[in-house]
Amino acid sequence: MVLREVNGEFIESYIPTIGVDFKMKKYIASRCSISYWDLGGDLKFRTITGGMYSGTSAILIVYDITNRDSFDNIPYWANHVREKLINVPIILLGNKADLSEERKVTTEEAKQIAQSLNLEYFSEVSAKSQLNMQEITSKLIVILMEKE
Secondary structure (H helix, E strand, O other), X not given: OHHHHHHOOOOOOOOOOOOEEEEEEEEOOOOEEEXXXXXXXXXXXXXXXXXXXXXXXXXXXXXXXXXXXXHHOHHHHHXXXXXXXXXXXXXXXXXXXXXXXXXXXXXXXXXXXXXHOOOOEEEEOOOOOOOOHHHHHHHHHHHHHHHO
């Protein structure tokens, strides 16, 4: 998702992040830059990602709608982030919305978990088709500008 947002690229055979990846993008219209720290979501990487939150203004927790395990890890990551950061908005994103026929997580389940964890915002997106990507970027920019 970060690669698509920052570079406009979609790689069909993308390998999930192991550890940490960093990208930055300037948004001319809103006169801001966003630094994206892509942290590996697999729980085996939690020791690597634990110290990466300093200076963070918002968190995007991204799960794969076709992968139940990635969804089941959401409470862990939301609570982990809240232990490290106070009053930082968390946005929940269900990626691969273009693969709805392979869906393992319903939109309703995701809305419920976002509400129960008191997350700032929820949406389903597709890095491949770019469904809702602009909406999420705009929402993120608004959230960041409101924090200033």
